[in-house]
Amino acid sequence: MDQAMSVLKAIRDNDVQEVDFRFTDLHGKLHHMTYDASMVDLNIFLDGIMFDGSSFAGWQAINTSDMTLMPDPMTGQMDPFSSMSTLTIKCDIVEPTTRQPYNRDPRGIAKKAEAYLRSTGIADTVYVGAEAEFFVFDDVKFSVDPYNTSFKLDSSELPINGDKSCEGGNLGHRIQTMAGYSPTPPLDSGHDMRSKMLASIKFMGVTVERHHHEVAPAQHELGTKFNTLLRSADAMQIYKYCVHNVAKSYGKTATFMPKPVVGENGSGMHVHQSLWKSSEPLFAGNMYAGLSQECLWYIGGIIKHAKALNAFTNPSTNSYKRLVPGYEAPVLLAYSARNRSASCRIPFGSKPEAKRVEVRFPDSTANPYLAFAAILMAGLDGILNKIDPGQAIDKDLYELPQCEKEKVPAVCGSLNEALDSLHTDREFLKAGGVFDDDFIDSYIKVKMDEITRLEKIPHPLEFQMYYSV
Numbered sequence: 001m002d003q004a005m006s007v008l009k010a011i012r013d014n015d016v017q018e019v020d021f022r023f024t025d026l027h028g029k030l031h032h033m034t035y036d037a038s039m040v041d042l043n044i045f046l047d048g049i050m051f052d053g054s055s056f057a058g059w060q061a062i063n064t065s066d067m068t069l070m071p072d073p074m075t076g077q078m079d080p081f082s083s084m085s086t087l088t089i090k091c092d093i094v095e096p097t098t099r100q101p102y103n104r105d106p107r108g109i110a111k112k113a114e115a116y117l118r119s120t121g122i123a124d125t126v127y128v129g130a131e132a133e134f135f136v137f138d139d140v141k142f143s144v145d146p147y148n149t150s151f152k153l154d155s156s157e158l159p160i161n162g163d164k165s166c167e168g169g170n171l172g173h174r175i176q177t178m179a180g181y182s183p184t185p186p187l188d189s190g191h192d193m194r195s196k197m198l199a200s201i202k203f204m205g206v207t208v209e210r211h212h213h214e215v216a217p218a219q220h221e222l223g224t225k226f227n228t229l230l231r232s233a234d235a236m237q238i239y240k241y242c243v244h245n246v247a248k249s250y251g252k253t254a255t256f257m258p259k260p261v262v263g264e265n266g267s268g269m270h271v272h273q274s275l276w277k278s279s280e281p282l283f284a285g286n287m288y289a290g291l292s293q294e295c296l297w298y299i300g301g302i303i304k305h306a307k308a309l310n311a312f313t314n315p316s317t318n319s320y321k322r323l324v325p326g327y328e329a330p331v332l333l334a335y336s337a338r339n340r341s342a343s344c345r346i347p348f349g350s351k352p353e354a355k356r357v358e359v360r361f362p363d364s365t366a367n368p369y370l371a372f373a374a375i376l377m378a379g380l381d382g383i384l385n386k387i388d389p390g391q392a393i394d395k396d397l398y399e400l401p402q403c404e405k406e407k408v409p410a411v412c413g414s415l416n417e418a419l420d421s422l423h424t425d426r427e428f429l430k431a432g433g434v435f436d437d438d439f440i441d442s443y444i445k446v447k448m449d450e451i452t453r454l455e456k457i458p459h460p461l462e463f464q465m466y467y468s469v
Contacts, residue, residue, distance in 0.1 A: 003073040004045035026058040028367030058446040106369035113373035116432030123275035129226030133267035155218040175217040200242040216264035233368040256364035259321035266322030269364040274356035284352030289337035300389035301382020307421035313362035330360035334393040341397035381428035
């Protein structure tokens with residue numbers, strides 16, 4: 001309890017007024033419960049905080065709704081956005097009667113994945129670095145009313161505003177379709193906002209690296225440094241929280257939807273992973289691209305289980321509007337050095353410690369705890385079963401002739417296919433009790449409900465195609 005005592009001392013020494021206890025639901029959405037600082041003592045860290053688990057999809061039934069949040073004192077960080085001096089603390093979830101970790105808690109699953117890695121003896125640490133892209137708009141309107149189903153997006157950067165009448169004049173700096181990668185201001189109108197986002201993420205304890213404009217108009221990316229699996233998932237929750245709140249402070253709105261705009265590149269979340277043992281990198285060797293045999297087997301496991309992984313790495317119906325050919329989306333399941341068209345890319349690195357695998361098909365609708373853990377489990381299955389990934393493909397996969405393309409496996413084409421794949425290919429996730437059937441079945445049910453809801457709503461495009469038939 002030394003760390004808990006340090007947190008309590010920091011609350012007193014820094015005149016903290018409120019403590020915000022945060023946890024992540026099955027979807028990856030961050031939630032919180034705020035306590036006056038005078039109510040926070042050692043008992044909260046020992047006994048936890050009761051909450052209603054039936055209020056969250058895929059968790060408890062109403063007759064067993066009581067659940068317990070257990071604060072992790074290692075995660076205490078000041079909040080840069082609250083008007084009151086507020087300390088934030090991430091929580092795990094436990095069963096109140098047994099005090100055991102809740103099997104449907106995403107953060108708990110990430111912890112179990114790290115423990116399973118150590119139990120295999122293959123490695124003691126997995127490092128994860130995630131690159132999440134997002135859009136920032138000035139105005140967003142949408143409606144799902146029965147007689148008004150529509151959405152409308154606007155941003156000063158969009159090429160559609162080239163002839164718009166603006167107060168003070170239209171200055172003409174617009175990013176054209178698929179032409180927004182890394183321009184300087186004034187084309188890049190989000191530079192100062194991204195700097196503020198990065199500073200806020202740093203303030204909350206995450207090591208930051210860079211930021212830049214992405215390919216689509218109004219699309220952006222921030223860079224943070226890799227960390228262990230659990231800490232990287234924690235950092236992704238901080239990343240998204242800061243992006244949303246800084247955008248709001250600028251009078252704008254941010255979204256991590258994979259494909260909000262047709263005809264433009266979508267937003268991905270590229271996930272870098274590497275295994276280490278006794279402070280030595282396991283992915284460096286003398287095989288293809290300077291990789292080890294273990295790394296190639298790790299890639300083999302990811303490719304073999306990719307369709308089941310899609311249920312966690314691409315968990316929204318919108319995910320599969322991004323995973324289509326032609327928009328830099330890694331649709332084909334192949335690996336290659338430095339090749340951004342491959343789903344598993346080997347980034348260039350001159351030193352052994354830089355050797356890693358970049359899995360390019362995930363997106364930021366993923367729950368980071370579940371996605372990072374699932375990818376690790378697939379890779380470990382590859383090593384344990386010596387799964388051959390086949391030959392690397394160094395060609396531009398987007399331009400492969402159709403006869404060659406048909407020989408390369410692809411990611412799922414829909415969330416429905418991903419859930420079917422997860423249902424039939426789940427054993428690798430259950431190794432070491434990391435995931436279990438109860439959680440997987442609950443997850444599939446929640447996601448199937450999303451599919452059913454979408455399928456019942458008429459789409460505006462259907463009016464264009466069928467209204468006058």
